[in-house]
Amino acid sequence: MSAAIPPEILLRAYGQGVFPMAEEGEILWFSPTFRGVIPLDERFHVPRGLRRALKKRPFEIRRDTAFEAVMRACAERAETWIDETIVASYVGLFEQGFAHSVECWDEEGLQGGLYGVRIGRGFFGESMFSRKTDASKIALVHLVDWLKSEGAVLLDTQWMTDHLRQFGGYEVTRDDYLKMLGAALGGDG
Template sequence: MSLSPELLLHGYSIGIFPMAEHRDAAELFWVDPKFRGIFPLDGFHVSRSLARRIRNCGFTVTIDQDFNGVVDGCADRADTWINSELRELYLQIHQTGFAHSLEIWDKDQLVGGVYGVTLGAAFFGESMFSRRTDASKIALAYLVDRLRQTEFRLFDTQFLTAHLASLGAIEIPRAQYRQELDEALNASADFTAPLDQSPEGVIQRITQTS
């Protein structure tokens, strides 16, 4: 199937998302998992070692400074579901304000990041990448903090991996997911609001209830 940006966003709004079999696949298909991965925004697990990394890593964190670079970083692996059509679609909806990235920089080098789609108060996490130890974990910590501060209600991870589960992600049944999605779509949140992003502030806030 061939998707328009409008159809892509409609799919997210009804609880489905697109994938390709691999980088060179010509076709996309919709996915509607029986069990959905989500991150409870008050349940991110910060280990002592991760807290130390956040404090001492020396990385810089930005928002929407290199969306293309983050998408390309996520696709730069042997097995990826991001084909050229999906890449172009994400770039288009980023231009219209419905997709965002969080970047991790080591000086002037992009070393990690995460990107996703936003509708209402729902953040649909698409993919993340890391070129330094713990860069993707640090990106997730900053992302969860941002979603909490800007009043998002749903952080959808699509699938539950062992890596995400170790940080606090869970699985919920499709029916529960769609109920939480409906509630989030009827609320509003501003992903790009200026926020305190100091390492100590991030650690303090996301460990308050985790």
């Protein structure tokens, strides 16, 4: 296994609004000027077609039963920032109870999911994947439901994409993000 980033360094970085990504064998640290977030209130939007898919219950939803498999599936793309160091680092966080996965399973196996880090009332989404239609989207809906039930106030997506905008995702400035982060990690929010 590759040398991992120590959990205490990762947790401290997230607490300061910073996260790592691997690039060509090197770990780089990021704190974007604009940060993507998904609302955990009535602004969270489930597109109509996805609502129909959810009613059919195409997957069994599980949490934290295949964390490393989810990470490795997220890395299965032409360009990835998830290398062995990143895998080892987040598996370490998972073993300490800070990292989580939401998984979509069917009779053929793991079909989609996502993973991220949970600290206080914040969740820091790292990556998602789909092997079958809507699997990652369904995992996201279940993540939001879980976070709401746990009283979370922040779902950080790092950067904003068109894919995430369809769920009500939006960007905030770094200063606004740091205020949201403070509320999630111990303020009254």
